[in-house]
Amino acid sequence: MRAPRRDQLRNRQRLVTAAREAFTEQGPDIALDEIARRAGVGTTTLYRHFPEKEGLIEAVLDDLAAAVKDNADRAMEGADPVSAFRAVFTQSCDMSERETATFAQLAGAGERADHHAQRLITSVVGPATDRLRTAGRLRAGITAEDIASFVRMTLTADSDDARAKAIHVMLDGLVTPEPAAVP
Amino acid sequence: MRAPRRDQLRNRQRLVTAAREAFTEQGPDIALDEIARRAGVGTTTLYRHFPEKEGLIEAVLDDLAAAVKDNADRAMEGADPVSAFRAVFTQSCDMSERETATFAQLAGAGERADHHAQRLITSVVGPATDRLRTAGRLRAGITAEDIASFVRMTLTADSDDARAKAIHVMLDGLVTPEPAAVP
DNA sequence: CGTAAAACGGTAGTGGCATCACCGTTTTGA
């Protein structure tokens, strides 16, 4: 089997980067021709890489999620389970302003994209959630998928203010108080 | 000034009803031609009533919200502020299965529709929220708009299960415990 | 009733956009 060609990899990366910028500026309804032009490739090449628009959206979601995942993993190191969970949850809901809006828009741009976003978020918050549960501080009956769903909900808040309040309310209800110490 | 013609009113109602059914079955991307056919009117008539698709979506949102508003107002009568709020909040998040999904899809079908849905929900939960605050049982710093935003968030949950859990968590964080009685 | 204003409905057309089909040209791994 031949190794993948360099121009192929390069063009794919260019497309994803251009698409990410384009989606951020204009939303998911921007024309694919425009994205190809921004990437400096022909429209044919775009369709060779992403036969359907939703595939490109998924790739951009991957790109956006990678940064969040990095931050989340860093926040896990050397922190107690409660602090780690709070940090991961907050960061997942509230990346940089623009990224949050872009991620939310793309996640709502179709069923496939929606599920893909859900999976990505689950992979980000899963470890912190499991650790919180192991420490006995996670509210009973809550799964990592639930947490991911909550995160995605907050992304659709219509203002940063409302989102911040929602994060606060949810964290309060998710992390249970420390069990009383035996005297 | 002449009174509005009956056929006009009738056709408008038919369009909204047909659109509501069509959106419920096929989602907001269904073609307007198809909706006109279902309503038994010409496409020209559809565009005369709703020059833009988003206007039709807003009308359907109104239609859906009216039923919820009725339930909410009924739940307010003769109930204490806390019960009333819990009932209104829960019912707003969780109408009948189909309606919830339809409302959420339409609310996400454009910026105008989004803001319209927000206003509608605010008008539904506003009274119950104000009453809860007056009773001193609403968490400090939370406005009716925040509550409406929370409701809209829960509509985007990806499963009934996750939505139910979110409602529970949020209610716990929103209604403060009764202040201790003076001995 | 009679009538004119208003609403209707069919048909054709415009323009944007996703997606496909060719096909000659360029790049690249081996």
Next chain:
DNA sequence: TCAAAACGGTGATGCCACTACCGTTTTACG
């Protein structure tokens, strides 16, 4: 070096929102 793979331009198809006409029907009202 050279064949496989990727590129890119151009034109076509089909769907859909939205517009323009224009002759026909319905309706409010005198």
